Amino acid sequence: MSDRYAVFGNPIAHSKSPQIHQQFALQEHADIEYERIYAEIGAFDEAAHRFFAEGGLGANITVPFKIDAYHFVDEHSERAKAAGAVNTIIPLGGGKFLGDNSDGVGLVQDITRIRNIPLEGKKILILGAGGAVRGVVPVLLAENPAQLVISNRTDSKATDIAAAFGVEALPLAQLPAAHFDIVINGTSGGLSQQLPDVAAGVFQNCTLAYDMVYGSGAETFLQFARQSGARQTADGLGMLIGQAAFSYQLWRGFQPDIRPVFAYMKEHV
Structure with missing residues (x-):
């Protein structure tokens, strides 16, 4: 059986x-x-x-x-x-x-193993302040970024999460241009084709713009990021695979290789 x-x-x-x-x-x-x-x-x-x-x-x-x-x-x-x-x-x-x-583990594995972008020493911006963001912050911090900033439409929610993890919070209107290496969208707005209220300049000199949603729900944010200067963009399919792989390992003691599975899912599903 x-x-x-x-x-x-x-x-x-x-x-x-x-x-x-x-x-x-x-x-x-x-x-x-x-x-x-x-x-x-x-x-x-x-x-x-x-x-x-x-x-x-x-x-x-x-x-x-x-x-x-x-x-x-x-x-x-x-x-x-x-x-x-x-x-x-x-x-x-x-x-x-x-x-x-395993959400944070999946996100980090996607960025570092599938995208081959190290997080150590990078300046990271996370948009949003829901449970998804709270779940990934401690795993991102374990990668030793130079800076991690949380920004959200409701400032108090970002401030609460930032205080819990000892990181920074900034209002969306105060985010500096051409400062962040990686911008991660942790809001669910893309599912209704809504963009976070973030200025285009935030994406200047950005190595990677990443949406934690996968599929068509991510495209509005990723298209805006590309048009605003982001060098690479990615949706959350690799994060989904990475978090699934960590779950599988917890259950069975076997660590899957996520890279061929990512290639398979992109081609066949």
Whole structure:
């Protein structure tokens, strides 16, 4: 019988996670089953308990259940505590569960291993101040950037996250031009074709403009960044693959190579 894993979400039919994890399983020469599970709002705990009771060995969590998953588990990794959200659940036995957050790991792996851009010594700007941003900040800081600045439409939210991690916060209107090496969009505005209210000059001399959303939702931001001077742009597909690879490693003790999976997903999915 195949080892069983799943991703929970609402909606969930669009998720590329099953294809990604099957590519990891091919690398490991393993037989796994990875499914999409739609859960009703307010019914995540029931759906998760049922999945694990039926033999599930691990789960990924996507919107809108990352906070629900945080409260569902019994123990939290330091990454999950920092994010206040869980996107990976690992059974511990005895009906207990560990929650982790692999989003930051996925982002860093994409930038450093797929894009071959080191983060050490770089000046990084993150736009947004939601749970996704909170989850990636500590992992980015571990790469020893020269500077990390958070900016958000609501200044107080950026200030709160900056204070929690000992980094800087600046209002969008005060961001300097031609200063940042890497600009990361952690807002969800692209899903409705909305740009962050950031000046074009911020992208001058920018090595990489990166949107944590993947697919068409990222294109509005990335096109603006390219037109404004960003040398390279990337959506969050590599981040999705990187965070999935880290989840797979947590569950199975096997570390997938994300580069051929990225090439496969770009070509076939």
